[in-house]
Amino acid sequence: MTSAILSTSPLAGGLPAKRATRRVLPGFKLTLGYTLFYLSLIVLIPLSALLFKTFTLTWVEFWAAVASPRVLASYRLTFGASFVAALVNVFFGLLLAWVLVRYSFPGKKIIDALVDLPFALPTAVAGISLTALLAGNGWIGQYLEPLGIQLAFNRNGIVIALIFIGLPFVVRTVQPVLEDAEKELEEAATCLGASRWQTFRYVIFPTIAPALLTGFAMAFARAIGEYGSVIFIAGNMPMISEITPLIIIGKLEQYDYAGATAVATVMLGISFVMLLVINGLQAWQRRRSGGKS
């Protein structure tokens, strides 16, 4: 909708060329200027500072900083754990959104509010409370440890922490789409003899798929950058349970500003490529489902 209003409309009504380029709403130049200025101030300038710091390194130094075995192991862990956590969130987040949209039950408002808690909570608090729960002497951990299930201080802990902080992203992106989904389509499908699974597969899923992907991308991106909650529960063992943000902090602790920003730049690059891919996937999804967004 908005893009239609803002886009230049080469009106076919025989208007002079000059008038044709005028926008329907006033203030476009001002708002665009403001947008660019603000984005530069908040996003682009800090990010370019990151790049400039990295440029103080030679290629050899850069490579040594970003491709040592310990750092490589941390990329694998960070991106792997974030991917798994985002996948889990897609599945259970959809379930949560479904329940919240389609059913009414006492206390629904409270549960709805609870979903946002991981947004608001300082992540260190999340890390500490999760560790308190899952450690060998924690409320839950003490029953699991005799069974040989260890959830804290290893990779399991990392995934759990990342699931926790990523949950709201999926729920909050899928929920409004589910709410807007036209019930009539489902009713029609049922009338035409579709089974419940078929209705979900062919009617509901295509509608919410782009939102699910967006939720996945946001949960994934959020998880990659997560530090506070993970370091409390990860064990932080090099090569095993050391996340990349911790490597960056480690480099800063040895006053290796350039090395730290080099690793950060690599993270930024990978995340950016992944977001691009996911955006592409979404566009493809939208085209396939008939241009509806």
Next chain:
Amino acid sequence: MKFMQKVALAIAGIALTATQFAAAQTLLNASYDVSREFYKDYNAAFVAHYKKTTGKDVKVDQSHGGSSAQARAVNDGLNADVVTMNTTTDVEFLAKSGIVAADWAKRFPNNASPTTSTMLFLVRNGNPKGIKDWNDLIRPDVKVIVVNPKTGGNGRMAYLAAWGYVRKTGGTDAQAAEFVSKLFKNVPVLAKGGRDATTIFLQRNIGDVLITFESEVVSVDREFGAGKVDAIHPSVSIIAENPVAVVERTVAKKGTGDLAKAYLNYLYSDEAQEIAAKHGIRPSNQKVLTKYASTFKPLQLFPVSEYFGSLSEAQKVHFNDGGQFDKIYTVK
């Protein structure tokens, strides 16, 4: 008319107190994490002392965080008047960027370190595993909690103390490397910082022994109740200096040079040394040290310079990327 005069007087009075209040100088001390309680007591003592000797009021603000994180903050622009750190590396870093005088270590007695600390072992009450010395830490049945030397000075000191123990008992560098490597194989969780390590050991109940600063014993007793842990003094340990320095950049701007100097000098006074001793920080004053001999049991201490040159050299050889510590975790 009389009323107006009163009002004018009142306004003048308020203005006067306000200017007096503004005239009270403030001092910002950027320090490391676990010195918070010590400096709280010390600042109160210093403010009283300064008022008595100069008649001037002064207000001291504290800023605490990880030692290197604090040094980075000062480097990047935090307007601290003085830095009081727990590793010389942090002050050397500031000296290198010209924020602290290049000869900072000579500006105050004892290498500009009014206090020191050392690495001890904390074991669970009654010492169930019978841990007495460094040798016990490489036993296969012992789990050790230690701070990651990559992210905390506490861990670097523990590592160097273990290394120095082997050297002190006649071992070679190769033997020391093997010993330290075995020790870190016994570490189930690498803590991020000193307090994190204490939490893992005491609240999560992980590990049989915690290697940490001597001063942490006092905090543990205060936080978790006395008698939960026993302090074990190994036969050999390292001297960890707590260096202090005036931040020249800030005092030049604020004109607080004399005050900053007075603040750091007073750390060497008997009174301040006693406060330090009460917080488990080793005083440099021998008289105070002997007075608190029950806290600071005599043990064989060696300075970093004995085996490692200086902390910055140790940093290069052992803890920087690709150094000795990285080898422990990359060679399988």
